[in-house]
Amino acid sequence: MITVKGDILKVKTTYETSPNIALVKYWGKFDEEYILPLNSSTGITLSTEDLQTRTTITLTNKYKDIKFLLNGQPHPVSGRLKKILKFFEDKALAALGEELVPLQEGESQDTKRKTLKEFLNGDLSQLKLKIKSVNSFPTASGLASSASGLAALSVCLFDVYHMKEEYEFQRSVIARLGSGSASRSIYGGLVEWTGVPHQYLQKKFESKNNEIQLSEQEYEQLSKLCIAKQTHNETFFEDLDVFVVAYSFESKEVPSTSGMLQSTQTSELLKYRALNTAHVHIAGVKKAIEEKNYNELARLVRLDSNQFHAVCLDTTPPIFYLNDFSKNMINFIHQLDSALEYHVAYTFDAGPHAVLLVHKNHTTQVLRAIYEAFSINDMSSLSQRAQQTLKQAMQSELPESIQKIIQTNKPKITTTPSYIIHTKVGKGPTKI
């Protein structure tokens, strides 16, 4: 929305986005600058109703310089973010300048309308960005906050600059330049993000120190290949509930960017995964979703999560994102498996927190089983929706098989999660 008050011009937009949680993980870059992933990945975007990044971007001549506030605190503008902003300054600002300044109070419809450029006396560089971004969930602790944040930024920037995509899915490419997995948060439902073609990977892995030189043109081509797109929209997932079970809100020890680089440089198993298993897992996940085969979906999601963390462990020095909490959760979920008709999937990103996929028929039982086995004992550790789900769960007895699992596990489980969010698959970025 463009507004003018006196000589102050503002172009402003607000979006809410949410994390896209990978069901088949992204780990390792083909190229650090273009953020081209070694392997394709696929994931579901969660609902902005339950956890969201709310980002407001204002372009205005009110300030002398860019302002960036993250969760209310001034935040440095990273090199990656600068690169994204440069893209818009280069390509979009001139087009934006041709937009008309809206009528001001008292002006009649017949008033000769000025363009933004005319209003600013031809100097569009007076427009400075103000970015305000707030996460409703922990930041930088392995809950895909940067993915959600960069996705919000990308859609906001396209909108605030009145910029059309030059090619399909360009928004995902722009988001990717800020944070790889952000490209998947640009759309709702199940989103697939394409990795570099097989023959490029093989060349890279066969070359000395895994380094190959490509022309700028080739990189640009690859960049346009490595887009994200929706394969199933959110309505396809009406049977599926999601729990985000956060262990703690501390920052993670190894940031994904450096962790990924270490793995790419040192892990033999990463190469095998990139070349041989990730795409098979993706095909399997898509088929399982198509067929609503939740057992198979759960099996593949768990398997891929474990394989990703195996690659982290195969790295020198090894990276540990899973801790004793994660281990307790993994063991517990595998035991619930035998008791439930529809299996429960767990998946862990670059942090100790679990994301669980549960068939809606079992949502209440699973939440209550976790609440009891992990000795939570405190409703304030649950999001509002999770509290409602738990209250509902308390209205009927748990099946004996689940009670038994709780009783045998409870003494062995020495960890308690900090917070549980109950959510669903969402419809992607939402304009506010």
Next chain:
Amino acid sequence: MITVKGDILKVKTTYETSPNIALVKYWGKFDEEYILPLNSSTGITLSTEDLQTRTTITLTNKYKDIKFLLNGQPHPVSGRLKKILKFFEDKALAALGEELVPLQEGESQDTKRKTLKEFLNGDLSQLKLKIKSVNSFPTASGLASSASGLAALSVCLFDVYHMKEEYEFQRSVIARLGSGSASRSIYGGLVEWTGVPHQYLQKKFESKNNEIQLSEQEYEQLSKLCIAKQTHNETFFEDLDVFVVAYSFESKEVPSTSGMLQSTQTSELLKYRALNTAHVHIAGVKKAIEEKNYNELARLVRLDSNQFHAVCLDTTPPIFYLNDFSKNMINFIHQLDSALEYHVAYTFDAGPHAVLLVHKNHTTQVLRAIYEAFSINDMSSLSQRAQQTLKQAMQSELPESIQKIIQTNKPKITTTPSYIIHTKVGKGPTKI
């Protein structure tokens, strides 16, 4: 030693053996019955002076049935052990029967000597085994106690039955039938245990459910191929000290036998490792030892340990042998790396305990660094030799670089080891 008192005949022998700790790990069987390993492995046998299994075997007509005491407690005779015993009953008992009963008191050298068979009136089946085995270190907690135990059993049985090897390294094959890695404990120094040939692996992995049918003859042939042998004797390792840092003495959650089977059936990365990386690691380890390149040795040993645990994590359901203690130790050792000229290797078997390889120039410093960073504060957590080493370490200041590592890590390390053994590479089974 054969003794006779009245009508009681005893053939008795005692050996001490110690665990062989894999530098390149064994994980996964080609065949469950013959215990043929998917990949070759290599490891060092520790010194019986510092940790040992002491096994005494008596063959006697005093008892009506087999007796097996492990650490003073009656222990069931497992199917695998029965298989080993059957081998000796079939092949060795008749030969043993031809041995002469020693002279008894009062008998002159001219006395017509009886054979054991004659002494027992032709019925050799009267001879029953008594096995007494005692470990000086924790049993079944991931410290290779079964490997050491089965190795002791194998050498004792060959000895007590007066049995010669029918082919070279047969002792290692017999030990293997009881516990795969026991085959490496049969010799001192660095021992390599050969896996099944590449083409058999490929056939297995390409077949349905990874099952291939071979003839009994082929299995017998493979069994004789999968022998263990010494590649460097213990004197080659005079520069190397070893610390066994035990986390606790609890039994491990997933026994290696079932864990290995799970990995073989479910881990994609295990197949890759068996076919592509393990033999490369072995070649590297042998070269590094040959060249006394301890940095390279440490790098490879750490890498292979991590890859083995990565395969465990890639298993369905995932197997976790490493815990927060192991993670603390791994992070700490990687930091010591930068401060020491000769790198320190860690390696973890199917349990949370660390085995560290340290150049003798740094033994005192490394032990003291661990003692301080892990807040041990109790000399009784150290073996006698480790206590002497620590006392020596206290006589001089630690270099500032190491002090700094201790100070930055100490607050983050939340675990304390139960026990530290200071040992060396040993010369293998020793007759007592």
